[in-house]
Amino acid sequence: MRIGNLKIDFPVFLAPMAGVTDHSFRILCKEKGAGLVYSEFVSAHGIIRENEKTLDMIRFVEAERPIGIQIFGDSPEVMAKAARMVYDKFKPDLIDINYGCPVPKVTKKGAGSAALKDLCLMDDITSAVVEAVRKIPVTVKMRAGWDSNNIVSTEAGPRLEKIGVKAIALHPRTTKQSYKGNANWDWIRELKEAVTVPVIGNGDIKTPGDILRMVKETGCDAVMVARAALGNPWFFEQANNILNGNKIIPGPTTKDKIFTCNRHLDLLIQTRGERTGTNLMRKHFGWYIKGFAGASTLRQSLVTAKDFTEMTAFLARAMDSIQKNNTEPLSYP
Ligand SMILES: Cc1cc2nc3c(=O)[nH]c(=O)nc-3n(C[C@H](O)[C@H](O)[C@H](O)COP(=O)(O)O)c2cc1C
Structure with missing residues (x-):
């Protein structure tokens, strides 16, 4: 598929x-x-102030391409300046505008999904960013509306397309819904029928099979997977398999999970330093270490490990136990 001038090999995105x-x-x-990956949402104000922590969120390496940098903000001028700076300094493959964040700290200032309450502001921010960044595609990720009485995605889509947005990702819940209830895929289908640019469907893809179902039910051009x-990360491997018409391949073994935890921790430490990297890894352990015998004890040990040395010792012991006994890790002091 293509998003503007960007060619993307696989239509399942992180x-x-x-x-x-x-x-x-x-x-x-x-x-x-993963066919395309995105940064976390990055504050346009932080970018224009050249806040080091903010700029660190944008840094990436060539192996991550194609990559989109997502920005959020309340003012067309600041968003345009930030988008231009991101392009000049980092040259990502696309700039994405966040019109979906429901967090009050963000929406209270008029950023994120607050734009769903004011499509003129959305037009102004989007035009300013599109004007500022001519060489790479500008895309948008939005929710369907502020609340169930004000669903705006089908109206906003053609406006955004006219302004020059090259793809629209839709998480079809309202801001008020946050994550409650189901994502309403009908709104993705309606958006797809209303625009000619690619539509990226998002929301409640829980299994690789859901990807096929979303594409079939909505006609979307790509899907985006979060939770x-x-x-x-094996989700993308399974998705590749199923989209190529093959049978679903099994998920990761316990060994795969432990190995990947080690790599993830190493990568975090390389970019964030030992202390922050170790702390950031704790939540990932909560997600990786489950679904096998002894997982909850190992998870508890890893999440509460006092430092990097203890963390890697727990991981090494788990790996040893699997390799020696060809069994799952059982207990940890
Ligand atoms: C921990 C977490 C952080 C998120 N942060 C962002 C973000 O920075 N920008 C954004 O557009 N959406 C963000 N989202 C929303 C997701 O991108 C996605 O739209 C939503 O989770 C629905 O997709 P899913 O059902 O595949 O999880 C976040 C979601 C989660 C769970």
Whole structure:
């Protein structure tokens, strides 16, 4: 598929996730076949202030391409300046605008999904960003509307397309819904019928089979996966298999999980340093270490490990136990 001038080989993408889709996780998902990965959402104000921590969220390596950098903000001028700076400094493959974040801290300032309440503001922000970044595609990720009485995605789609957006990702829940209830895929189908640019369906893809179902039911051009990828970069491998018409391949073994935890931790430490990397890894353990005998004890040990040395010792002991006995790890002090 193509998004503007960008060619993408595989239509299953890793969705942007704050606190999750940093360099380490993007690399792991990319290796398993994600067709496109995104940064976490990055504050336009932070970018224009050249805040180092903000800029660190944008840094990526060539192996992560194609990559989209997602930005959020409340003002057309600031968003345009930020988009231009991201392009000039980092040259990502696309810039994505966040019109989906439901977090009050963000929406109270008029950013994220607050734009769903004011499509004129959405037009202004989008035009400013499209004007500012001419060489790579600008895309949008949105929710369906602010609340169930105000579903705007089908109206916003053609407006965004006219302004020059090259693809639209839709998470078909409202801001008020947050994550409650089901994603309403009918809204993805309606959007697809209303625009000619690619539509990226998102929401409640829990199994690789759901991808086929979403494409069939909505006609969307690609799908974007968030929660199903947590602790599970293998999701993309399974998706590749099923989309190529093959039978679903088994998920990761316990050994795969332990090995990948080690790599994830190493990648985090390379970019974030030992202390922060170790702390960030704790939540990932919660996602990786499940579904096998002894998982809850191992998970508990890893999540509460006092430092990097203890963490890697627990992982090494788990791996030893699997290799020696060809069994699952059982208990940890
Ligand atoms: C931990 C977490 C962080 C998220 N952060 C972002 C974000 O930074 N930008 C964004 O557009 N969506 C964000 N989302 C929303 C997801 O990209 C996605 O739209 C939503 O989870 C629905 O997809 P799913 O059912 O595959 O999880 C986040 C979701 C989660 C679970």
